[in-house]
Amino acid sequence: MTSAASIYLCARYEAGATIEALAEETGLSYRRVRETLLAFGTVLRSPMVRVPQCPPGMVNMYECGASIRAVATRYDLTYSQARNMLRHSGVTLRPPGRQAAGRPNRGC
Template sequence: MTTDDPAPAQSLAAAYEAGATLEGLVKKTGLSYHAVRDNVLAAGVTLRPPRILIPECPPGMIDQYYQGASIRQLADKHDRTYSQTRRMLLQAGVSLRPRGRR
């Protein structure tokens, strides 16, 4: 499959626009990542920004948050950024407290 053949490029583009990832199309077609990417781009598709994978919360982080630790304290303790710690807690389904203590 090359960019010289518009039919495969169009089918890859259609699959990508329907939600498939470039990595998923690589696995499905057996083509290289660059071949898939080149075909999708040749079909005139604008690529989506990459999704940032959020790691799971380290053991005990959720309990520590529920026991009163702040996101900043957890970030420092687990060697993460504030934003990354907040995203991990949200991904784990934690209801965050309002900002600041008053």
């Protein structure tokens, strides 16, 4: 790979392009793009974990008092997946082992 091509990769990455996008754009492997960036002293961003949106009814089920484990079972998710999806949806999680305090929310 030429020096100019390597500099291009570094500039595009630093402008926000992902390694995956650069690999697709240039026809290089993910590994080759990554190694080139590192060889030119580029500090790599930490990988962003994409959390899918909650399916319809999931937030309401939790806010009505269901445990994360019950929500996970209902939506065929792992406990961690359900917890992360709820957190990223802006839900305030209850402390572990606690039932919903007070009256359930409307719509329960």
